[in-house]
Amino acid sequence: MxxxxxxxxxxxxxxxxxxxxxxxxxxxxxxxxxxxxxxxxxxxxxxxTSPKAIDAIKKHLTNLHIYPDTTDIHLRESLVTYYDKQLNIDQFLCAASGSELIDILIRGFIREEDEVIISTPCFVPYRMFSQWSGAKVVDVPLTDKEYELDVNGILKAINSKTRIVFLTSPNNPTGTYIPKVTLENLIKEIPSNIIVVFDEVYWHFADAPDYVKAINYLEKYPNIIAINSFSKTYGLAALRVGYAYTSIEIANYLRQICKPFLISKLSLEGAIAALKDTxxxxxxxxxxxxxxxxxxxxxxxxxxxxxxxxxxxxxxxxxxxxxxxxxxxxxxxxxxxxxxxxxxxxxxxxxxxxxxxxxxxxxxxxxxxxxxxx
Ligand SMILES: Cc1ncc(COP(=O)(O)O)c(C=O)c1O
Missing domain, CATH: 3.90.1150.10 (Aspartate Aminotransferase, domain 1)
Structure with a gap:
């Protein structure tokens, strides 16, 4: 034909x-x-790269014909320890990179015509993956020179179609962060049926006294999803592995759309070892x-x-x-x-x-x- x-x-x-x-x-x-x-x-x-991660990877090079665990359970166990048991194992969700977690949560929450709020300049995949899901991307840019979040602008942009608000701290490519007061002023006004993505992949490098992580707000705001990556502080960019933490309900919901064997054995073992390499x-x-x-x-x-x-x-x-x-x-x-x-x-x-x-x-x-x- x-x-x-x-x-x-x-x-x-x-x-x-x-x-x-x-x-x-x-x-x-x-x-x-x-x-x-x-x-x-x-x-x-x-x-x-973490030498401990390299050793762990080498140890598993002989069994590459065997599938990895179907789940990320062992990596999640290591994350519970890393976070001093402040979070439950079911609050974590791991995937083949921070970028993939962004894709998963967009797939989980976006229907065509839904709206997503970003604040440029920001990490390109927020816009790109949202568009792949047929969402309308609403940009509320950071302020001109200081690159501060436009809290009122974001609140004004929210409507019944808004599903996700992306926040990044420290932000890529500006390197700026969202101060505690700004974040609190914003999240307290965001309706609880909107997902707040708090991308904190550079958090280890922040030392501003009013820098805050999403973990402090999860109990009060179960609609927050924090994105983390093994590509930066743990030096494992080539392995492609990342994790999110959120409320148990959201993590378990998104777990249903994670592909089986999503993370390679070497990535899982490398990430587990890197977390322990203090x-x-x-x-x-x-x-x-x-x-x-x-x-x-x-x-x-x-x-x-x-x-x-x-x-x-x-x-x-x-x-x-x-x-x-x-x-x-x-x-x-x-x-x-x-x-x-x-x-x-x-x-x-x-x-x-x-x-x-x-x-x-x-x-x-x-x-x-x-x-x-x-
Ligand atoms: C703000 C931000 N979020 C997420 C990621 C994703 O990292 P990766 O996909 O390497 O885990 C990056 C990578 O550069 C980033 O800059």
Missing amino acids: NISKKSITSIFKPYLNVKDGYKGGKPIVAAKEGQKVYKLSSNENPVG TFIAETIRVVKTERKFIQNEFDKLNINYTPSQANFFLLDPPINDIKFTELMRNEGIAVRPVKNFGAAGKVRISIGNREANKAMLHALARILGKLTN
């Missing part, structure tokens, strides 16, 4: 034709032969905070515009076009990320690396700025 292209495309869902999708950091290619390239484009762990976790936090201060000082000396960060990256306002700036940095061996598709046109995100990478980045930046003023 000869099927025309038109009849095929007529069955495509129009809302799946998402432009400007999230593509992640590009693979690293050196601009010149033999050049060392520093990847500061995907907010990865500057220390590397030395590695502490070292990661120490390096990020030390390097953050170091970079901030150097940025000040270079007189470059940036947003103070509570995460393991900085949002920079380069004095030249973002794409040109990214290209010049790439020529110097530094991979950074323009974040127009996050909603921050003209800005560039630079991850915090180890001291060697940060010095190389600052050196490249100084050279580029120097050339501009000469």
